[in-house]
Amino acid sequence: MSKFSKISLWLIENMIWVILLVYVVINIFVTPKFVTYGNITNIFYHSSVLSMLVLAQGLVLLLGYMDLSIESTLAFAPVISVLLLVKYIPWITPVGAIVLTLLLGCLVGAFNGTMITRFGINPFLQTLSLLIILRGIVIFLLPVSIFEFSDVYSAPGALRTIFNIPVAVFIMIFVFIIFHFVLNKTIFGRHLIATGGNNLSAYISGVNTKRVVFITFVISGLLAALAGLIMAGRQQAVTNAMGDGMVFESFAGAILGGVSLKGGVGKVSGMLGGVLLLGAIDNSLNLLGINVFLIYASKGLLIFVAIVLDQAKVKLKNYIYYREDMRRFKETKEIAGV
Amino acid sequence: MKVKENNSLELKNISKLYPGTIALRNINLSISGGYIHGIIGKNGAGKSTLINIISGLTYPSEGLISINGKEYPRLSRILSKKENIAVITQEPQLVPEHTIVEALFSPNYIQKNGIINWKKMKEKSVSMLNSPLLKKIKGKRAIRDLTISEQQLLLVFKAINLEGANIIILDETTASLTQDDQNLLYEFIINQKNMGKSIIFITHRMQEILDICDKVSVLRDGELINTISTKNLNMGELSSYIIGDSKLAEIDSTDRKKTKKKISDETVLQLKDLSKMGDFMNINLEIKRGEIVGLAGLRGSGRTELFNSIIGINNFDTGVLKVKNVEKKFKSPSEALAGGIAYLPEERDREGIVNELGVMDNLVLSCLKKLCVFKNVGIIKDSKKRDLAKNLIKKLSIKTISLDQKVKDLSGGNKQKVVVGKILSVMPDIFILDEPTKGIDIEAKNSILNIIEKDLSREAGILITSPGLGDLIKICDRIIVLLNGEIVEEVESNKFNENKIYLAMQGKINS
Numbered sequence: 138m139s140k141f142s143k144i145s146l147w148l149i150e151n152m153i154w155v156i157l158l159v160y161v162v163i164n165i166f167v168t169p170k171f172v173t174y175g176n177i178t179n180i181f182y183h184s185s186v187l188s189m190l191v192l193a194q195g196l197v198l199l200l201g202y203m204d205l206s207i208e209s210t211l212a213f214a215p216v217i218s219v220l221l222l223v224k225y226i227p228w229i230t231p232v233g234a235i236v237l238t239l240l241l242g243c244l245v246g247a248f249n250g251t252m253i254t255r256f257g258i259n260p261f262l263q264t265l266s267l268l269i270i271l272r273g274i275v276i277f278l279l280p281v282s283i284f285e286f287s288d289v290y291s292a293p294g295a296l297r298t299i300f301n302i303p304v305a306v307f308i309m310i311f312v313f314i315i316f317h318f319v320l321n322k323t324i325f326g327r328h329l330i331a332t333g334g335n336n337l338s339a340y341i342s343g344v345n346t347k348r349v350v351f352i353t354f355v356i357s358g359l360l361a362a363l364a365g366l367i368m369a370g371r372q373q374a375v376t377n378a379m380g381d382g383m384v385f386e387s388f389a390g391a392i393l394g395g396v397s398l399k400g401g402v403g404k405v406s407g408m409l410g411g412v413l414l415l416g417a418i419d420n421s422l423n424l425l426g427i428n429v430f431l432i433y434a435s436k437g438l439l440i441f442v443a444i445v446l447d448q449a450k451v452k453l454k455n456y457i458y459y460r461e462d463m464r465r466f467k468e469t470k471e472i473a474g475v
Numbered sequence: 476m477k478v479k480e481n482n483s484l485e486l487k488n489i490s491k492l493y494p495g496t497i498a499l500r501n502i503n504l505s506i507s508g509g510y511i512h513g514i515i516g517k518n519g520a521g522k523s524t525l526i527n528i529i530s531g532l533t534y535p536s537e538g539l540i541s542i543n544g545k546e547y548p549r550l551s552r553i554l555s556k557k558e559n560i561a562v563i564t565q566e567p568q569l570v571p572e573h574t575i576v577e578a579l580f581s582p583n584y585i586q587k588n589g590i591i592n593w594k595k596m597k598e599k600s601v602s603m604l605n606s607p608l609l610k611k612i613k614g615k616r617a618i619r620d621l622t623i624s625e626q627q628l629l630l631v632f633k634a635i636n637l638e639g640a641n642i643i644i645l646d647e648t649t650a651s652l653t654q655d656d657q658n659l660l661y662e663f664i665i666n667q668k669n670m671g672k673s674i675i676f677i678t679h680r681m682q683e684i685l686d687i688c689d690k691v692s693v694l695r696d697g698e699l700i701n702t703i704s705t706k707n708l709n710m711g712e713l714s715s716y717i718i719g720d721s722k723l724a725e726i727d728s729t730d731r732k733k734t735k736k737k738i739s740d741e742t743v744l745q746l747k748d749l750s751k752m753g754d755f756m757n758i759n760l761e762i763k764r765g766e767i768v769g770l771a772g773l774r775g776s777g778r779t780e781l782f783n784s785i786i787g788i789n790n791f792d793t794g795v796l797k798v799k800n801v802e803k804k805f806k807s808p809s810e811a812l813a814g815g816i817a818y819l820p821e822e823r824d825r826e827g828i829v830n831e832l833g834v835m836d837n838l839v840l841s842c843l844k845k846l847c848v849f850k851n852v853g854i855i856k857d858s859k860k861r862d863l864a865k866n867l868i869k870k871l872s873i874k875t876i877s878l879d880q881k882v883k884d885l886s887g888g889n890k891q892k893v894v895v896g897k898i899l900s901v902m903p904d905i906f907i908l909d910e911p912t913k914g915i916d917i918e919a920k921n922s923i924l925n926i927i928e929k930d931l932s933r934e935a936g937i938l939i940t941s942p943g944l945g946d947l948i949k950i951c952d953r954i955i956v957l958l959n960g961e962i963v964e965e966v967e968s969n970k971f972n973e974n975k976i977y978l979a980m981q982g983k984i985n986s
Contacts, residue, residue, distance in 0.1 A: 331836070
């Protein structure tokens with residue numbers, strides 16, 4: 138393969154980072170105060186919540202499924218935990234409440250996973266129903282917001298460490314490194330990708346595909362709860378509207394990051410790139426003083442662009458392979474001709 | 476004879492190349508109106524490719540198709556339909572929700588300005604349903620109420636009477652028909668023939684060719700061996716055309732015996748009266764370590780169903796399955812794998828490989844547990860993975876640019892080698908191989924057969940099927956013939972005779 142084709146392929150594989158780089162460079166000139174230490178930290182900080190959802194959605198998309206319920210889990214897990222902490226059973230302690238939050242996330246995921254693997258319910262419908270059910274429960278239990286709860290509970294989202302970097306940013310980076318490792322170096326990760334790439338083939342090859350699906354949904358729930366924990370800390374409150382509408386951004390981030398809707402294709406690093414691009418766009422438009430509703434519309438546009446890019450990528454790749462084939466074909470003909 | 480010029484089809488020098496294989500080589504075939512023209516050949520002989528070219532589903536790489544004197548370099552499905560060519564495939568292509576009336580007319584509804592005239596269609600269909608071919612359908616409502624057999628008859632009727640097809644291809648249509656319906660169909664197409672239409676009749680059954688066809692063309696390995704009149708043809712003669720030089724196969728098998736290794740006394744797989752309603756009955760079978768047992772049977776004989784039940788994709792109803800003398804009933808392939816059975820599925824692309832993954836990742840998919848840093852911790856050691864993959868690639872001589880090249884970019888033969896490599900990496904007690912040599916070129920085929928004989932069978936027992944009997948004869952120690960879900964014949968390697976086994980597969984045992 139020629140060097141040019143190799144580089145092109147690599148760029149297509151990591152397209153998101155190229156786009157991100159271009160976007161940042163443009164903004165250096167266009168947006169005032171975009172490249173300052175404070176603002177860059179801010180972009181990361183603001184991305185931390187969405188990044189967990191994108192990772193959750195990305196992993197489920199890798200399976201070839203989707204999880205709509207994550208944005209409601211994001212609200213459900215911290216709201217229940219904080220309610221218990223401040224109202225009903227204060228003896229669970231803030232640390233206990235953090236553990237409970239994450240456990241509730243796992244539980245929601247386990248419910249999704251059980252229904253999908255054991256009862257064969259369509260993942261779209263299963264998670265759609267939970268999206269509505271959980272949001273309803275949250276609004277019922279918490280008609281008003283809770284502002285005062287333990288500093289310990291809000292630490293993951295609020296605390297700042299050295300160089301004024303929030304803990305949440307470290308959590309985000311840590312989680313992404315963990316899942317990069319899980320996906321590439323563990324049996325579970327390889328089984329996940331094989332199951333998403335060809336469920337039947339993986340099943341016949343001896344992969345316990347149902348278990349893989351179940352665990353992935355549990356992870357998805359866990360990550361959604363972690364997102365909720367960070368968000369609660371960041372806004373120093375739990376509200377019943379937490380995470381409303383974020384599921385769409387989770388799709389946008391994952392697809393921008395190169396995750397295919399068909400399953401089996403995608404990288405954790407790409408998902409991070411997708412989140413950061415969304416964060417950077419949101420941030421720059423804000424700095425430029427663009428109307429909030431236009432920013433909202435631009436996110437819709439991004440989802441559209443992401444899908445088109447996904448298609449264009451496949452076409453481009455095929456074209457490069459085709460050109461390579463033709464080149465080799467011609468070479469063999471020339472050799473034969475001599 | 477009355478030859479009607481307007482229903483003739485001629486193939487001139489048709490070739491079809493697939494990456495790595497030649498499916499058809501210089502086929503010259505002329506089919507004329509007023510005849511039933513049979514086409515027969517073993518699996519992989521090129522029948523389906525030929526039919527796909529005539530019906531416009533694939534393009535020939537070379538050659539011309541001439542219909543009634545008009546020449547085309549290639550046909551599309553629409554063009555083929557326009558030239559009044561109809562194909563009845565093995566699986567009826569009908570919408571289950573359609574009513575009989577709608578199924579008969581769709582997609583050419585009687586309509587005016589886009590509004591369907593249901594009343595007129597109903598009226599018209601009444602007289603149609605009186606045709607002997609459709610008499611059983613009368614009174615039934617929707618397609619889902621019909622048996623497959625009845626659906627096929629409906630399609631044949633529709634193709635000829637409603638779409639006005641003049642050249643009708645019956646692609647193994649009779650395989651899914653009941654005996655009664657077969658007779659109805661025979662009567663019907665003989666009628667059509669007498670009216671000057673061309674019938675192309677593809678089948679596996681030699682008896683059908685002799686009974687109802689006027690001429691027969693025999694395909695073997697992508698070449699047209701002969702086109703003969705069936706008048707003075709007998710079954711032995713026909714089968715020798717289909718199989719080719721049977722002496723060659725015998726030499727192969729005697730050659731092999733010299734290098735034959737010892738079969739151990741340990742029974743690794745034992746089936747006792749294994750039955751599953753509608754699929755197979757009372758299967759008794761014992762496989763010893765190091766033994767290769769071939770399972771010969773036509774499509775629909777129950778071999779894939781038997782395999783699926785052994786490895787836990789389906790269950791079986793009654794009987795006993797023993798692996799190394801321990802009774803087992805697997806619930807999934809992953810359980811079977813843990814219990815010592817590795818399975819190579821028949822449909823490579825759908826069941827065998829993960830297209831988007833690299834060669835290495837596909838090869839190691841079944842044995843990741845062995846590649847871990849520590850036991851029982853799910854972290855894979857890269858160097859172990861790499862070494863295993865490199866080993867397998869070398870052993871199977873898989874042609875790949877790198878360890879990470881995506882499997883979808885490999886040729887068919889190399890893909891198949893990846894699937895073989897995957898199960899080879901597991902080192903089980905039993906290999907179950909469903910058509911490991913299907914759809915690959917001769918070189919890849921030989922190397923896979925070689926590996927099955929030398930590597931796979933060294934430590935394990937093997938149960939194998941193959942699209943060509945020749946492959947089984949080459950490597951098996953025993954061949955078992957399956958017919959309609961039952962074992963009808965068992966032949967030891969010193970008594971292999973391709974003709975005889977082929978006849979047994981057809982249900983004709985003459986000892």
